[in-house]
Amino acid sequence: MNEQRAPIQTYELNVSEYERQVLVLKRKRSVIAWIRLLIALLAIIVIKLIWHTELWIIICSIVAAIACFLYVVSIDTDAKEKMQNLERLIAINKEEIDILNGDFLGREDGRQLEIPHHPYAQDLDIFGTASLYQYISRCTAAQSKQLLANALLQPAGKENILLKQDAVKELAAKINWRQQLQSSGMEKPVTIATETKIKNWLQAPPVFNSKFWKWLGYIFPVISLTTIFLYLNDNITPQVFYLLAFCFLIFAFSLSKKIHTTWLLLSKIVPEVDTLYRQLDSIEREDFKSDFITTIKKDIQSNDLQQASKEILLLKNILNRFDVRLNVFAFYILNTFLLWDLWQILSLNEWKKKNELSVPQWFKAIAETEVVSSIAALAFNQPAWCYPIIADEHFTLQATTLGHPLIADNKRVNNNYALNGTGKVSIITGSNMGGKSTFLRSIGVNTVLALMGSPVCASSFTISPVLLMSSMRIADNLAESTSTFYAELKKLKSIIEAVNRNEKVFILLDEILRGTNSLDRHTGSKALIKQLIQHNAVAVAATHDVELAKLETDFPFAISNYHFDVQVENEELYFDYKLKEGICTSLNASILMKKIGIELSGG
Numbered sequence: 001m002n003e004q005r006a007p008i009q010t011y012e013l014n015v016s017e018y019e020r021q022v023l024v025l026k027r028k029r030s031v032i033a034w035i036r037l038l039i040a041l042l043a044i045i046v047i048k049l050i051w052h053t054e055l056w057i058i059i060c061s062i063v064a065a066i067a068c069f070l071y072v073v074s075i076d077t078d079a080k081e082k083m084q085n086l087e088r089l090i091a092i093n094k095e096e097i098d099i100l101n102g103d104f105l106g107r108e109d110g111r112q113l114e115i116p117h118h119p120y121a122q123d124l125d126i127f128g129t130a131s132l133y134q135y136i137s138r139c140t141a142a143q144s145k146q147l148l149a150n151a152l153l154q155p156a157g158k159e160n161i162l163l164k165q166d167a168v169k170e171l172a173a174k175i176n177w178r179q180q181l182q183s184s185g186m187e188k189p190v191t192i193a194t195e196t197k198i199k200n201w202l203q204a205p206p207v208f209n210s211k212f213w214k215w216l217g218y219i220f221p222v223i224s225l226t227t228i229f230l231y232l233n234d235n236i237t238p239q240v241f242y243l244l245a246f247c248f249l250i251f252a253f254s255l256s257k258k259i260h261t262t263w264l265l266l267s268k269i270v271p272e273v274d275t276l277y278r279q280l281d282s283i284e285r286e287d288f289k290s291d292f293i294t295t296i297k298k299d300i301q302s303n304d305l306q307q308a309s310k311e312i313l314l315l316k317n318i319l320n321r322f323d324v325r326l327n328v329f330a331f332y333i334l335n336t337f338l339l340w341d342l343w344q345i346l347s348l349n350e351w352k353k354k355n356e357l358s359v360p361q362w363f364k365a366i367a368e369t370e371v372v373s374s375i376a377a378l379a380f381n382q383p384a385w386c387y388p389i390i391a392d393e394h395f396t397l398q399a400t401t402l403g404h405p406l407i408a409d410n411k412r413v414n415n416n417y418a419l420n421g422t423g424k425v426s427i428i429t430g431s432n433m434g435g436k437s438t439f440l441r442s443i444g445v446n447t448v449l450a451l452m453g454s455p456v457c458a459s460s461f462t463i464s465p466v467l468l469m470s471s472m473r474i475a476d477n478l479a480e481s482t483s484t485f486y487a488e489l490k491k492l493k494s495i496i497e498a499v500n501r502n503e504k505v506f507i508l509l510d511e512i513l514r515g516t517n518s519l520d521r522h523t524g525s526k527a528l529i530k531q532l533i534q535h536n537a538v539a540v541a542a543t544h545d546v547e548l549a550k551l552e553t554d555f556p557f558a559i560s561n562y563h564f565d566v567q568v569e570n571e572e573l574y575f576d577y578k579l580k581e582g583i584c585t586s587l588n589a590s591i592l593m594k595k596i597g598i599e600l601s602g603g
Contacts, residue, residue, distance in 0.1 A: 007381050008100050010175065011093040018086045018093070025083040032076045039069050088183040099135070100381055102408045109134045113149035119494065123472035123508070124444045125406070126152050132445055135406055136454075138178075138377050140185030141275075142192045143363055144370035151371060155451035158390045158465050164372060164453025165387050167292035171376035177286055178373045184278040185370065188271035195363050201265050202356050206349045207258060208342060217342050224248050224337040245336065252335040252342075256325070259341045262348065266319055273316045279366050281309035292372065300358075300365045308362050311355050318347045375454045388450040388461040394504050395538045396420050397443070398462040404442040405449065405457040413577035414458070415439065419560075422536040425529050426560050429546050429584040434564035435577035436542035437472065440508045443540060444470060447506065466538075467503055469495050472510035485516055492528065499537045507532065507539035522547060533558045549583040 043065035050057055098104065110133035114121055125131045133152060139145045156164070171178055227248075231241040280300060284307050288294050300308040322344040325331040334340035379385070382405075401414040413435070419426055430436045446456040450463045471491040492512075498505050512525040522545055529548065532539050533555055541548075552559040563584035567574040 006383065008097055011096045011100075014093040014175075014179075015090055015097075018090045022083055022086050022090070025079050025086070029076055029079050029083070032072060032079065036069060036072050036076070039065065039072060043069070084187070085180075085183055088186050089179055092179050092182055092186075096377070096381065104135055105129055107134050108137065108145075110137065110145065110149055113146060115153060117490075117494075118153060119467070119469040120444060120448075120508070121153060123470040123510075124441055124448065126448065130406060132406065132448065136374050136378050138182050138374040139367075139370045140182060141190040141363075141366050141370060143190065143195065143367040144185075144374075146192075147367040148371045148374060151452040152448060155448075155465060155467065156453065158392070161390050161451060161453045161465075163290070163292040164375070166290040167372045168376045168379050168453060168455070169387070170288060170290045170293065171373055172379040174286070174376075175380060177282070178376060181279060181282050181369065181373055184282060185275060185366075188275045190272050190275050190279075190363070190366065194269045194272045197265055197269055198359060201262065201348075202352055202359060204262075204265075206352065207262055208255075208345055209349055213342065214346055217339055217346060220248075221338045228337065249332070249336045252339055255339065256335055256341045259345050262345060263322055263325065263341075266322070266348075270316055270319050270323065273312060273319065276362065276366065277309055277312040277316060279369075280307075280312055280362060283365065283369060284309050293369070296365045296368055299361050308358065308365075311351070311358070312362070315351055315355075318344055318351060322348075372453075375452070379455050382455065382457070384459075385455040385457055386460055387455050388446075388458075388463055390450070391462050391464045394464045395422055395424070395466065395506065396462055396464045397447075397506070399443075399446070399458045399460065401459040402442055402446060402461070403457045404438055405445055407438075412457075415442075415577075415579040417443070417562075417579060419538065419540065422538055423533050423558050424538055424560070425532055425558060426540045426562060427529075427549050427551070428540065428542045428562045428564070428579075429544070429549050430542070430564035431566040431584065432544075433573075434566055434575055434584075435579075436564055437510050438577070439564070439579060440470075440472060440510055440540060440542055444468060444508050464506075465504070466506040467498065468508070469498060469505050470508040470510075471495065471512070472508060485513075488513065496528075496531070499532060499535045502535070505537065507537060509539060509541040511543060512541060521545070526551065529559070530555075546583055 043062075046061055046065070047058065050061060095107075099107075109129055109131055110127045113133070114127040118126075121127060127133050127149070133149065136152075137145065137148055139148055227236070227241060227244050230236045231238070236244075283293075283297055283300065288297060322341070324334060324340060331340075397420070398418045400416045402417055403412040403414040417439075428436050428439065442457070446458060446461060447463055447466070447468050449456045450461060451465065451468075471488060495505070495507055499507075512528060513521040516524070525541075525543065525545060525548055529539075529541065529551060543549075549561045552561050560581075561583050562579050562581055564575075564577065564579060565584050567576070
């Protein structure tokens with residue numbers, strides 16, 4: 001628990017400081033509310049006192065009162081946004097404290113991101129309740145969540161792993177920056193639907209793209225506003241003015257009708273565009289040293305080196321102006337006399353032309369940054385974990401004090417383990433509940449972490465880039481009319497095919513062929529292990545079948561035996577969950593059966 005004290009203290013201090021700042025802002029907003037009321041009352045009194053003076057004085061007084069009121073409102077709006085941000089930061093830090101205390105089962109579990117029939121995802125609890133994804137993810141954008149899932153499901157190459165390790169080390173220390181990035185994303189998370197809308201708009205042919213429409217945008221308001229001026233000065237009759245205004249209206253709405261499709265495509269995305277702006281701005285403003293993040297920062301610049309955040313802010317402002325059409329009164333007036341929609345579509349055309357090629361990179365940058373930031377949060381929370389060494393040769397696995405990342409420190413039992421070379425199989429025998437399956441998952445989960453650039457739950461860890469495959473947790477499938485035994489055969493078939501293709505795979509097997517009788521099970525398991533050795537595969541196999549361990553006699557350089565045992569005292573079982581060399585000789589099935597009432601000594 002001492003290893004976790006520093007992170008917990010950091011989060012507790014953050015919560016205390018942010019709560020203090022929230023109280024300050026609440027008092028400030030309370031004062032602002034009184035100031036707003038005072039301005040309104042003073043404005044009423046002043047206007048009443050000067051009501052019989054000259055008109056320009058009254059107008060100036062009203063304008064000044066409105067300006068002061070709006071200024072105070074803007075200050076209150078800023079304070080409100082800061083307070084909401086602080087409240088999100090408080091929630092983030094409290095959640096980190098819960099995660100460190102082992103309470104993370106209520107977080108998003110990523111189950112919808114799981115790929116059916118994946119080589120190891122289900123066996124290693126990559127997704128779902130009490131999963132690795134649930135423990136790691138700090139992602140807010142849908143694109144980030146998908147990219148994190150991809151990283152957990154597909155190992156990266158050595159170069160990419162090392163680049164990510166450096167980025168994780170750097171971001172782990174930038175706790176306030178990471179949390180602000182997360183807070184910005186939480187307000188209105190970026191979705192794939194919004195990215196798709198923007199991409200569809202970028203790919204669609206531009207509307208009103210010729211120079212004629214730009215000239216019309218300048219000329220039309222001159223004509224319409226001149227008409228208003230002439231009418232107000234009695235140079236034209238009301239009948240003529242109404243006729244011209246009606247013509248302006250018909251023309252303006254004929255244009256707006258053609259623009260409506262674009263508006264529908266881009267409507268309601270402003271909040272997410274604002275999130276994109278805030279997150280990109282956060283990346284651009286921060287100084288980074290690691291190559292992975294500096295490359296991301298460089299890539300979000302547009303072709304003329306214009307900052308992406310400014311371009312996104314410009315898009316947000318255009319879309320906000322476009323949404324004026326939601327106000328019916330403003331829509332009629334602004335379009336009839338200024339061709340408001342035409343001006344917005346011309347601005348969008350210009351923005352599209354400038355940024356069309358850059359937009360996909362902006363979404364990618366947010367996803368990559370949030371994924372690395374998620375791993376960095378894990379690294380900060382677990383300072384005792386190590387960054388793995390990625391070996392060039394195939395195959396190397398060396399680990400000291402290896403443990404399962406999702407087991408609490410005070411309950412976790414760590415083990416040392418090594419497996420080097422090809423055509424090697426470690427056979428682990430042991431009693432029920434002795435720790436075989438947990439040990440296999442410890443190897444597997446830490447391998448997944450290592451090959452995505454994350455620190456691992458060990459004091460040292462060396463691994464080769466490999467494709468991890470497993471057959472551990474087998475379940476029948478009624479929808480596919482698949483029995484447990486056949487489901488396992490399908491898994492083993494995919495493993496054998498990969499081995500026969502000479503792929504660099506690392507295989508984890510738990511109770512091979514458990515769905516058949518003991519004779520077939522032993523025969524099949526023995527044949528499979530021999531086949532793995534002959535094809536230079538690498539595997540760790542856990543089994544209750546101690547007879548399999550005798551294969552070490554026939555393959556002394558290929559098979560190594562380990563076991564987890566159990567101590568029995570007064571018919572009570574005691575497990576130490578420590579990996580030991582050799583074959584297990586103490587099994588506990590008979591004791592367990594007797595404890596539930598099976599009379600083994602009967603005839």
